[in-house]
Every structure is written in C-alpha cells, then in structure tokens.
Amino acid sequence: MLRLSKVNKYYQVGTHSLHVLRDVDFEVADGEFVAIMGASGSGKSTLLNILGILDDYDSGEYWLGDTVINKLSESKAASYRNRFIGFVFQSFNLLPFKTALENVALPLYYQGVTRRKRNQIAAQYLERVGLRDWADHLPSEMSGGQKQRVAIARALIGKPRLILADEPTGALDSETSKQIMDLLSEINATGITVLIVTHDPEVASRTQRTIRLRDGKVVNALEASASHPGIAAAVP
Amino acid sequence: MFDLDKWKEIWSTLRSNPLRTFLTAFGVFWGILMLMAMLGFGSAIQSGSQRQMKGMATNLLFVWGQQTTESYDGLPPGRGVRFNTADIELLRRLPSIEYLAPRLQLGGWMNNFTVSHESKNGTFTVMADYPELKHIVAFEYDAGRFINERDIAEQRKVVVIGRAVYEQLFEPGIDPINKHIKISGVYFQVVGLTRTLRGGNQGDRDANTLFVPFTTLKTAFNIGDRVGFFAMTAKPGTDGPELERQVREALSRHHRISPTDQLAIGSFNMFVMYSKFEMFFLVLQLVSWVVGGATLLAGVIGVSNIMLITVKERTKEIGVRKALGASPMSIVSMVMKESIVLTAFAGLIGVVAGVALLAGTGAILEHLPESPLGPPNVSLSTVLTAVAVLIGAGALAGVMPATHAASIKPIEALRAE
Numbered sequence: 001m002l003r004l005s006k007v008n009k010y011y012q013v014g015t016h017s018l019h020v021l022r023d024v025d026f027e028v029a030d031g032e033f034v035a036i037m038g039a040s041g042s043g044k045s046t047l048l049n050i051l052g053i054l055d056d057y058d059s060g061e062y063w064l065g066d067t068v069i070n071k072l073s074e075s076k077a078a079s080y081r082n083r084f085i086g087f088v089f090q091s092f093n094l095l096p097f098k099t100a101l102e103n104v105a106l107p108l109y110y111q112g113v114t115r116r117k118r119n120q121i122a123a124q125y126l127e128r129v130g131l132r133d134w135a136d137h138l139p140s141e142m143s144g145g146q147k148q149r150v151a152i153a154r155a156l157i158g159k160p161r162l163i164l165a166d167e168p169t170g171a172l173d174s175e176t177s178k179q180i181m182d183l184l185s186e187i188n189a190t191g192i193t194v195l196i197v198t199h200d201p202e203v204a205s206r207t208q209r210t211i212r213l214r215d216g217k218v219v220n221a222l223e224a225s226a227s228h229p230g231i232a233a234a235v236p
Numbered sequence: 237m238f239d240l241d242k243w244k245e246i247w248s249t250l251r252s253n254p255l256r257t258f259l260t261a262f263g264v265f266w267g268i269l270m271l272m273a274m275l276g277f278g279s280a281i282q283s284g285s286q287r288q289m290k291g292m293a294t295n296l297l298f299v300w301g302q303q304t305t306e307s308y309d310g311l312p313p314g315r316g317v318r319f320n321t322a323d324i325e326l327l328r329r330l331p332s333i334e335y336l337a338p339r340l341q342l343g344g345w346m347n348n349f350t351v352s353h354e355s356k357n358g359t360f361t362v363m364a365d366y367p368e369l370k371h372i373v374a375f376e377y378d379a380g381r382f383i384n385e386r387d388i389a390e391q392r393k394v395v396v397i398g399r400a401v402y403e404q405l406f407e408p409g410i411d412p413i414n415k416h417i418k419i420s421g422v423y424f425q426v427v428g429l430t431r432t433l434r435g436g437n438q439g440d441r442d443a444n445t446l447f448v449p450f451t452t453l454k455t456a457f458n459i460g461d462r463v464g465f466f467a468m469t470a471k472p473g474t475d476g477p478e479l480e481r482q483v484r485e486a487l488s489r490h491h492r493i494s495p496t497d498q499l500a501i502g503s504f505n506m507f508v509m510y511s512k513f514e515m516f517f518l519v520l521q522l523v524s525w526v527v528g529g530a531t532l533l534a535g536v537i538g539v540s541n542i543m544l545i546t547v548k549e550r551t552k553e554i555g556v557r558k559a560l561g562a563s564p565m566s567i568v569s570m571v572m573k574e575s576i577v578l579t580a581f582a583g584l585i586g587v588v589a590g591v592a593l594l595a596g597t598g599a600i601l602e603h604l605p606e607s608p609l610g611p612p613n614v615s616l617s618t619v620l621t622a623v624a625v626l627i628g629a630g631a632l633a634g635v636m637p638a639t640h641a642a643s644i645k646p647i648e649a650l651r652a653e
Contacts, residue, residue, distance in 0.1 A: 054559060054646045074642075075563040082561020093556045093650065097248045110561040115240060158561070 001030045001162065001193045002051065007060035009046055009216075020046045021057065022216040028195065030161075033188040035204035036197045038213035045166070047213065048197045052085055052164045053077045065161070082110055086155025088184075090167035092147040094139040100126060100150045101135040107158040125153040129183060145176035152183060156192075163187060165196045169203055181206045246574050249546070260542040261582035263535035264629075268583045268622055271528025272590030276612035278520045280601070283610025285513060287435040295334075295472075296372060296506035297480055299487065300465035308494035317491055317500050319463040326486055327466060332474040333483075335371040340364040340464035342420070342453060351446060353405040353417040360401050361445045362419055364453035364464075372467050373434075373442070378402075380413050380428030387427075387449040393456065395419070396428035400443035422456050424448060476507025536579065536629040543575050543637035547644075554641050555649020564642040571638035572631060579630030580623070587619055 009021035020043045028034050038044040049055035050062060053069055054077075062069045064084060072080065081087075094103045101122050108118035126132050129149040139147055148168060155163055165184065169177035181203060188194045196203060204210045212219050250257045301317030324338050342349055342362035349362045370382045380396070387394050395417065397405075406412050412426045424446075432442035453459060470479040484501055487493070493500045547554070554567060591614075598611040 049647045052559070054650075075565065078558060078561050078563040081559060087559050089650065093552070093559075095553055095556065097252050106557070107560045110557075110563070110566065154560070 267532030267535035268586030280612035575634030583626035
C-alpha cells in the first residue's frame with residue numbers, strides 16, 4: 001500500500017535547520033489498520049502531512065501504491081489527494097456554510113461529478129454513517145460526534161484506498177470516541193487502509209499495529225517502553 | 237459557467253458577510269453611478285448649448301462697421317465706418333464666401349418699431365434681408381415662405397413675420413397670409429410665418445422679428461445705400477479665420493482703413509466660437525471620465541481589498557478544499573468569479589440607477605421652460621463600455637486575492653485554528 005524508506009524532513013527555523021524526520025522507514029500493507037503514536041514534537045503531524053501529500057520531504061522515498069510521491073506539482077498533488085486519500089481531522093474541518101450533504105459531496109465537486117449525481121452519492125454515504133436525517137443540517141447544528149461522522153463520510157466518498165485520520169477522537173468524549181473508532185474499524189473491514197495519528201493509547205489499542213515516533217525516528221516498542229513505562233504496561 | 241453549483245458557491249460566500257459585501261458593492265455602485273451622472277450632465281449642458289446654437293450655420297461670420305482707431309491715407313482716426321451697397325458687390329466677388337446676406341435693421345441696431353394690424357399693435361424688430369439669409373439662419377415655416385429673388389427685384393412690399401409677432405397682431409386661428417400689416421405707416425403684405433429652430437434668447441429674438449426685402453426697405457423708408465452688417469458663410473473647405481481675414485482686407489481697402497486697425501470693423505466668427513465650444517465639451521467629457529473613472533477605480537480597489545481580506549479569513553476553508561482535491565486553478569477561478577460577480581452585479585445596479593436618474597432628471601428638465609440644460613443622455617455604447625470596464629475591473633480586482641488564495645498551503649491552513 002505505502003512504503004517510506006529513509007525519509008528525511010528539515011524545517012528552517014530562523015538560521016537553524018530543524019531535523020524533524022530522521023530516516024523514517026516503514027511499510028503499511030493493503031487493508032491494514034495502523035496507529036502512529038508519539039508525543040507532541042515527535043514529528044507525527046509532519047509525517048501525516050507527507051503521507052497525505054500535503055507537504056514535501058527532503059530525501060528518501062515515499063511510495064503510494066506503485067507511484068513515488070515526490071515534488072509533485074500542486075495540481076497533480078491535488079488530484080492524487082482527491083482520488084487516493086480521504087482525510088479525517090481532529091477539528092472536523094467541515095465548511096460551516098454548507099449542509100452536511102454538501103460537505104460530503106465536496107470531493108466529488110472537484111472530480112467534476114454533476115450536482116445531482118454527487119448529492120445522490122453523498123446521501124448514500126450519509127446513510128452509511130447513520131446521518132441520513134441530518135443531510136440538510138449545517139455543521140453548527142450538529143454534535144461533535146455527528147460532525148466527525150460527516151467528515152468520515154466526506155473522506156469515504158471519493159472511494160480512497162487510504163484514510164488518514166489526524167487525532168480523529170481528540171475533540172470527542174470517550175463514549176463518542178468509541179463510536180468513531182467502531183466506524184473506522186468498520187471501514188477498515190471493507191478493505192480500506194486506515195492510518196490514525198494519535199497520542200491516545202486507547203485509540204492505538206483499537207488498531208492492529210502501532211508505529212511509534214520519537215524525536216523524528218521510528219522506534220520499536222521496546223525502546224518506547226524504556227521511556228514510557230505507562231504505555232509499556234498497556235502493550236503485551 | 238452556468239453550473240448552478242458554482243453560482244451557489246459564490247452566493248454563499250458573498251452572503252456569509254452581508255454588510256461587508258454590501259459596502260463593497262456600494263463602492264462600485266457609486267462609482268458607476270457617478271460616472272454616468274457626470275457624463276449625463278455633461279451631455280445635458282452640451283445639448284442645451286447646441287439647442288441654443290441650433291439653426292445657425294457653424295461656419296458663420298458677421299461683420300459690422302465701428303470706428304477707426306488709426307489715421308490712415310490722410311484720414312484722421314475716430315471716423316465711423318458705414319457699409320453700403322457697393323460693399324455687397326465687393327464681397328460677392330470673394331471666392332471663399334458661400335452665401336452672403338447683407339442685413340439692415342430698421343432704425344438701427346437694437347431699435348424696435350411699432351407694427352399694427354387692425355386694432356392690434358406691438359413693437360418688434362424689423363430687418364431688411366436678402367433671400368440668402370435662409371442659408372444662415374434656418375427657419376421652418378408655419379405658413380407661407382421666406383423673401384425671394386422677385387421680392388428683391390420688384391421691391392415688393394411683403395413681410396415675413398415671427399411667431400410672437402403673429403400672436404400679438406392676429407386672433408388665434410387666423411391665417412396671416414396675404415393680410416396687410418402696417419410698419420411705421422407703410423402697409424406690407426404678409427407672405428410667411430416663421431418658426432425658429434433656435435432656443436433661448438436667439439429664439440426669442442427670431443420670434444419677435446419681421447423680415448422685409450432689403451431693396452423694399454431702402455425705398456419705402458428712404459434709407460439710401462446703407463448696409464447694417466453682413467452675415468455670411470464660408471464655402472466648405474475654407475476655414476473661418478481665413479475668410480474673416482479676406483473679408484476684412486477687402487472692406488478695409490474699400491473704406492480706406494489701416495490694415496492694422498482691427499477695431500474699425502467688428503466681427504463675430506461662429507467658427508472660432510464653435511471650436512471653443514467643442515473644445516470645452518471635449519474637456520468636460522474628459523474630466524467626467526477621469527473623475528468618474530477614479531471613483532470607479534476606488535470602488536474596484538475596495539473590491540480587491542475585501543476579496544483579499546475574505547481570502548485571508550477563508551484560509552482554513554481553502555486549505556480544506558485543497559486537501560479534498562481542489563486544484564490551484566479551481567481556487568483561482570473561485571475567487572475571480574466572486575470578484576467579477578460582485579463587481580458586475582453592483583455595477584449593473586449602478587447602471588440601472590444611473591439610467592433612472594438621467595431619465596428622471598430629463599423628465600423634470602423637459603417641464604422647465606427655458607432650461608439651459610438639454611436632456612441628459614448617455615449613449616448605449618458608453619453604458620456598454622462602462623459594463624465591459626466593470627467586468628474587466630472585477631477580474632483585475634480578483635487577480636491579487638486569487639493568487640494569494642492559490643498560494644495557501646493546506647498544512648498551514650489546517651493548522652490555523
């Protein structure tokens with residue numbers, strides 16, 4: 001599905017160069033459900049941006065399917081994002097002036113699907129996340145859990161092969177978080193690869209595998225446990 | 237272009253901050269309204285003045301005798317210059333003159349005469365004229381005709397009267413033709429009733445004037461060989477100042493006037509007047525475009541400014557759109573369309589308001605008698621140009637915000653909370 005080999009990323013901060021990702025190496029197979037964990041500043045957001053083709057990297061290789069993603073033009077990157085990747089954000093990022101239905105349909109707008117057809121498809125996806133009756137509501141009229149469901153429906157509508165979720169439960173209470181994780185599991189069960197960035201061990205425990213980042217490096221569970229005994233206890 | 241969805245997108249953004257949209261649109265609206273108002277009133281002043289000058293040839297020259305101011309050929313200064321019938325022959329030989337109308341006012345310049353018909357009478361201007369006058373001052377006739385060659389040759393006692401003369405001397409509905417009226421004790425037969433094409437003072441003067449054949453007046457009132465003044469037009473292709481120079485030269489020689497004595501002969505050159513008028517209106521129109529255009533430009537800059545603020549405020553939204561697969565082009569086109577729609581819509585309302593304003597003012601002016609202003613008109617082509625300029629301006633206003641929007645990086649946008 002996707003493979004990173006020796007990916008490095010630097011940020012220029014004033015005169016200093018910050019080495020954010022150091023030789024990041026990992027692979028995610030088709031249909032896997034993976035969590036990326038790390039403390040803040042560990043480089044997990046940067047990693048997610050690179051995986052989502054929202055940001056470039058400086059060296060190494062990122063393979064998405066059988067394509068190397070590197071220094072794409074903006075329009076090409078936009079088109080790959082549109083066709084291969086669905087995004088789910090911590091703060092949902094729904095457009096406030098659009099109804100749930102219109103928000104879900106938005107990716108299809110950029111694919112040039114006619115209005116009628118995309119609204120029809122959007123309605124199906126809303127039904128799939130259990131919000132059929134909320135189609136005409138604005139995000140401001142919905143609860144956090146509902147908003148995240150709309151966002152998930154929006155991420156799914158382009159039939160992506162990969163869902164990238166950035167702290168999808170970060171803004172939700174534990175009960176709602178559980179429901180959202182259930183939904184993501186269901187989606188994974190249909191064969192879509194799901195990658196979740198989180199710092200919540202609860203969430204990570206729901207996935208099949210956890211990749212840990214520390215100071216921009218992928219570390220194995222043992223190394224991680226050395227510095228985080230609390231987490232080590234949670235990992236068998 | 238006519239995808240309903242794109243319009244909905246534009247509408248929803250513009251609606252999301254109605255006050256700001258309204259104020260921005262108002263800038264453009266006001267700009268185009270001002271431009272139209274200025275052009276309209278410029279044209280009103282122009283058509284008003286042209287109405288005053290209507291019915292008068294534009295290549296017209298008047299010359300009259302004054303007093304010499306220089307001694308010449310043994311003659312002292314201060315000598316009165318009086319034109320006479322010999323000058324008629326002299327000027328007729330000048331090739332640059334198209335029509336020559338020697339004229340004489342009975343009793344002298346600005347003097348009026350008592351004219352009567354049956355028990356009614358009034359005081360009017362009496363002019364002795366040649367048929368050529370009709371080429372210099374255009375009249376229409378409510379009845380009859382103007383003085384003709386036979387009237388001149390036979391020294392007929394006929395008269396052509398103005399509208400006001402008719403209204404003063406005749407009962408309404410009476411046909412004045414062939415009726416006799418008495419001018420200073422002499423009977424003249426009415427052969428024509430004129431209706432002037434000129435407006436204002438000139439038109440009033442025309443309506444209060446009687447025209448008799450030049451030769452008749454001479455004998456009937458024993459005026460001798462005097463000519464009051466000459467009115468003439470230049471042949472096409474001859475310019476006014478050149479004609480004036482030739483006429484002055486011929487008359488000066490004949491009357492033994494110093495060639496450098498400009499004050500001995502008075503003149504009024506319509507050609508020079510007219511080019512001054514034309515220059516004035518050209519400048520007026522230019523000023524209208526510059527001031528109106530600047531107001532419009534201020535409005536357009538307002539649009540650009542607002543779009544830029546809007547784009548900054550929508551950074552996150554644009555980031556989301558990009559993450560979902562919006563290409564930079566689609567973002568550019570979205571912002572540009574918003575800008576064009578806002579500008580064009582506000583501008584069109586301005587055009588409609590402008591047309592209404594001009595039409596309304598025109599209707600009021602029409603009911604004002606003797607208004608110095610004509611109907612304020614703005615030509616369709618001007619309006620269409622303004623609309624095209626607006627749409628272009630809208631696009632221009634959108635360029636900077638749109639490029640800014642396209643350059644927004646999704647990661648930075650999504651990070652912005």
